[in-house]
Amino acid sequence: MASSRTSLRSLAQAPRRLYSGAPTPAAKLNLPIDYKTTPILHHTSSSLSNTSDYPAGATSKRLNLYQAINSALRTALSKSDRTIVFGEDVGFGGVFRCSMDLQTEFGSDRVFNTPLTEQGIAGFAIGAAAEGMKPIAEIQFADYVFPAFDQIVNEAAKFRYREGATGINVGGLVIRMPCGAVGHGALYHSQSPESLFAHIPGLRVVMPRSPAQAKGLLLSSIFEHNDPVVFMEPKILYRAAVEYVPNEYYTIPLSKAEIIKPGNDLTIISYGQPLYMCSSAISAIEKTMPGVNVELIDLRTIYPWDRQTVINSVKKTGRAIVVHESMINYGVGAEVASTIQESAFLRLEAPVKRVAGWSTHTGLSYEKFILPDIARIYDAIKQTLEY
Amino acid sequence: MLSRAAVRQAAPLKCRAFTPLARRTVTTDAASANVESPVPQEDDKLFTVRLSDESFETYELDPPPYTLETSKKELKQMYYDMVAMRRMEMAADRLYKEKKIRGFCHLSTGQEAVAVGIEHAITRMDKIITAYRCHGFAMMRGGTVKSIIGELLGRREGIAYGKGGSMHMFAENFYGGNGIVGAQVPVGAGLAFAQQYNEQPNTSIVLYGDGASNQGQVFEAFNMAKLWNLPVLFGCENNKYGMGTSASRSSALTEYYKRGQYIPGLKVNGMDVLATKAAVQYSKNYAITGNGPLVLEYVTYRYGGHSMSDPGTTYRSREEIQRMRSTNDPIAGLKQKMLEWGVTSEEELKGLDKTARANVDAEVAEAEQMPFPENTARNLFEDIYVRGSEPKWMRGRTVDETFYY
Numbered sequence: 001m002a003s004s005r006t007s008l009r010s011l012a013q014a015p016r017r018l019y020s021g022a023p024t025p026a027a028k029l030n031l032p033i034d035y036k037t038t039p040i041l042h043h044t045s046s047s048l049s050n051t052s053d054y055p056a057g058a059t060s061k062r063l064n065l066y067q068a069i070n071s072a073l074r075t076a077l078s079k080s081d082r083t084i085v086f087g088e089d090v091g092f093g094g095v096f097r098c099s100m101d102l103q104t105e106f107g108s109d110r111v112f113n114t115p116l117t118e119q120g121i122a123g124f125a126i127g128a129a130a131e132g133m134k135p136i137a138e139i140q141f142a143d144y145v146f147p148a149f150d151q152i153v154n155e156a157a158k159f160r161y162r163e164g165a166t167g168i169n170v171g172g173l174v175i176r177m178p179c180g181a182v183g184h185g186a187l188y189h190s191q192s193p194e195s196l197f198a199h200i201p202g203l204r205v206v207m208p209r210s211p212a213q214a215k216g217l218l219l220s221s222i223f224e225h226n227d228p229v230v231f232m233e234p235k236i237l238y239r240a241a242v243e244y245v246p247n248e249y250y251t252i253p254l255s256k257a258e259i260i261k262p263g264n265d266l267t268i269i270s271y272g273q274p275l276y277m278c279s280s281a282i283s284a285i286e287k288t289m290p291g292v293n294v295e296l297i298d299l300r301t302i303y304p305w306d307r308q309t310v311i312n313s314v315k316k317t318g319r320a321i322v323v324h325e326s327m328i329n330y331g332v333g334a335e336v337a338s339t340i341q342e343s344a345f346l347r348l349e350a351p352v353k354r355v356a357g358w359s360t361h362t363g364l365s366y367e368k369f370i371l372p373d374i375a376r377i378y379d380a381i382k383q384t385l386e387y
Numbered sequence: 388m389l390s391r392a393a394v395r396q397a398a399p400l401k402c403r404a405f406t407p408l409a410r411r412t413v414t415t416d417a418a419s420a421n422v423e424s425p426v427p428q429e430d431d432k433l434f435t436v437r438l439s440d441e442s443f444e445t446y447e448l449d450p451p452p453y454t455l456e457t458s459k460k461e462l463k464q465m466y467y468d469m470v471a472m473r474r475m476e477m478a479a480d481r482l483y484k485e486k487k488i489r490g491f492c493h494l495s496t497g498q499e500a501v502a503v504g505i506e507h508a509i510t511r512m513d514k515i516i517t518a519y520r521c522h523g524f525a526m527m528r529g530g531t532v533k534s535i536i537g538e539l540l541g542r543r544e545g546i547a548y549g550k551g552g553s554m555h556m557f558a559e560n561f562y563g564g565n566g567i568v569g570a571q572v573p574v575g576a577g578l579a580f581a582q583q584y585n586e587q588p589n590t591s592i593v594l595y596g597d598g599a600s601n602q603g604q605v606f607e608a609f610n611m612a613k614l615w616n617l618p619v620l621f622g623c624e625n626n627k628y629g630m631g632t633s634a635s636r637s638s639a640l641t642e643y644y645k646r647g648q649y650i651p652g653l654k655v656n657g658m659d660v661l662a663t664k665a666a667v668q669y670s671k672n673y674a675i676t677g678n679g680p681l682v683l684e685y686v687t688y689r690y691g692g693h694s695m696s697d698p699g700t701t702y703r704s705r706e707e708i709q710r711m712r713s714t715n716d717p718i719a720g721l722k723q724k725m726l727e728w729g730v731t732s733e734e735e736l737k738g739l740d741k742t743a744r745a746n747v748d749a750e751v752a753e754a755e756q757m758p759f760p761e762n763t764a765r766n767l768f769e770d771i772y773v774r775g776s777e778p779k780w781m782r783g784r785t786v787d788e789t790f791y792y
Contacts, residue, residue, distance in 0.1 A: 088630070088632075089630055089631055089632065091632075092631055092701070092702070095630075095696075113632050113636060113637070114637075115598070115601035115629075115632075115637040115638065116568045116569070116598045116599055116601055116602060116629055116637070117601045117602055117603065118602075119602075119603050120601075120603065143566075143567075144567065144568070146567070147567075147569075147570075147602065147603070147604065183489070184489035184490035184552075185490060185491075186490050186491070186550075186551060186552045186554070186555070186566075187550075187551060187554075187555060187566060188554065188566035188567060189490070189491060189566075328782050328783075328784070329782060353785065353786075354785070354786075355784050355785050356784055357784065358767060358768070358781070358782065358783045358784060358788070359771075359781045359782045359783075360767055360768050360771055360781065361550075361771065363548075363549070363550035363551075363760075363766075363767070364489075364490060364541045364549060364550055364551060364552035365541035365549055365550075365759065365760060366550070366760070366766070366767055369762065369767055370767055370783075370784070371784070372784050373784075376784045376785055376788075379785070379787075380785055
């Protein structure tokens with residue numbers, strides 16, 4: 001507790017800062033993520049082809065996240081003429097440019113704008129999917145999805161459960177949405193509602209961490225699964241995260257977590273953008289505490305999630321921390337922590353910690369205070385190791 | 388496997404070629420009114436203005452009178468309000484470009500006659516609720532320029548303590564500033580229900596854009612309002628574009644004043660502050676005398692893009708914007724009429740311009756000097772629940788950051 005008081009006090013005494021993203025001059029840990037060097041991304045094409053997720057010997061190109069999504073959508077539209085892409089302003093390329101040029105290439109009967117009607121978009125997509133189409137619906141911001149919540153929860157998720165012996169399903173239905181904070185989104189452009197969807201059996205909830213992951217996971221959601229998928233894209237990564245992405249069609253299995261950095265002393269479970277902060281915190285702790293080796297797991301699919309990979313890891317390390325950006329209350333961290341204590345209790349050397357967003361709304365100039373940061377993760381690692 | 392033809396059939400935009408252009412048949416001329424007898428000398432003596440025959444279109448409704456009682460004083464106030472509003476929006480534009488305002492920011496330049504015309508037709512006891520293009524409404528409802536600009540700048544003295552920013556500002560009998568497209572419309576029906584229940588002789592003005600008019604909850608609100616005969620004036624601010632999508636590409640029926648089906652409608656020239664005032668005055672009286680709701684359509688135009696990240700020129704021609712600016716501008720239109728009618732002189736108008744600008748600029752400068760919020764946990768956790776009734780504690784990122792109220 002003493003250390004936390006100090007950190008809160010230093011927070012209060014910090015010089016006047018503008019909006020999130022600007023580190024204080026005294027910051028040692030909370031520096032901006034260097035996306036050009038982070039080990040999370042494939043900075044060379046050879047590092048990409050050494051990874052089992054990606055097709056061997058494939059040609060690849062450096063893309064940022066929105067370009068990778070664009071490439072996945074293009075691949076999907078080319079692969080099957082049952083694929084359609086629609087949403088608000090999608091025809092012009094979408095507010096984040098994810099559907100750029102697709103209307104020109106595939107025509108306005110396959111890539112089109114919808115009215116501002118989220119509930120309608122979701123319902124329309126469900127109906128099309130039930131008829132064998134592969135609708136990829138875009139909700140402009142995850143914050144706007146709530147009018148569609150009824151359709152997603154009551155119609156899409158329960159479709160299979162209700163259809164009796166008719167065999168109709170809404171496989172191929174993917175609802176994409178940009179999520180997460182960028183520094184100044186305030187109340188309605190910052191939210192990350194994955195745990196709300198992860199509460200619903202029948203849905204698959206996916207959040208990729210990088211461009212190459214996004215393409216594989218999105219194509220997998222469209223073509224490899226017969227269940228509705230909520231696909232959440234951390235919008236801060238759209239331009240920031242750039243890496244080599246295979247040009248061709250490939251898929252990455254859903255509900256399969258990935259150990260992105262092996263280690264023996266502690267397991268961090270996270271997904272999406274906070275993985276970059278975890279990675280920075282890990283390299284800082286491994287420098288200040290020589291010999292320590294932290295394992296980092298990307299859940300990738302938040303629901304149904306890969307319990308086995310997580311449990312195996314914690315059984316090995318005996319310590320775990322869950323990190324996510326969305327609010328801590330009833331969040332993904334609660335589910336993961338509880339599952340760990342159910343399945344690996346006797347191996348635990350310390351309580352499972354959660355580092356997540358504060359239980360409050362995102363005030364315009366308060367983002368930097370309420371979201372997980374590198375210092376908090378670093379501190380959690382230290383406390384857990386020293387428990 | 389579906390055939391390609393079937394796929395085609397399923398696509399809704401195939402018929403785009405046949406969609407007629409959005410009909411906006413009322414005039415958007417901001418200088419279309421006239422006076423028949425000389426304007427009185429006295430500043431506050433009423434005189435009659437005759438509105439253009441093309442000011443209104445109605446649906447299942449007798450049109451409002453084509454005359455409006457006004458005074459020199461009121462015209463000057465309307466002019467001042469519109470000039471001040473535009474000046475404030477221009478200040479927001481500058482501060483955004485200077486990167487002092489961050490996040491989302493939607494300006495209403497070009498649409499001033501709607502907010503000003505409405506305010507001059509109602510009393511402070513009537514209620515207004517609108518979407519995110521709300522700075523002008525907040526100002527007309529009594530929000531100070533400095534509290535509005537302070538909010539945009541994220542300052543503690545902003546109108547919502549700097550927590551909301553551009554889209555979120557409340558004032559007395561002004562219910563925001565709402566970020567979610569269409570979500571304010573059923574809320575507005577609720578406001579009107581309370582007015583009816585409490586037997587207040589007031590109305591609720593519920594505004595939304597042409598884009599939002601396709602949200603399901605708009606229709607749900609229509610139904611409740613008519614079913615319970617609520618004194619609510621739904622109002623579509625039709626500025627022709629929902630973000631970058633023109634009305635005819637998003638709406639099966641672009642005559643938004645007919646969208647209420649079983650609710651009478653009134654389309655009004657929203658570029659003319661006098662026509663707007665006349666329409667709202669008439670509608671309020673209609674609603675509070677037990678006739679129930681109306682659906683208004685304010686035909687207007689935004690000069691800028693949807694938000695600061697939209698240059699506003701990719702989905703419409705520069706000529707169109709230029710034409711609206713140079714021939715239909717609400718401020719220039721009123722100015723022309725005031726001079727023509729001898730309401731004021733060129734010099735007095737210049738004086739009004741100068742005062743409006745000086746007042747706004749001074750308040751903007753004050754807002755820029757406002758302190759940023761203190762970095763305290765209390766600020767971050769306040770107002771989630773009613774003050775004094777909060778739970779004992781709320782969680783931070785880690786257990787150590789738990790805040791005890």
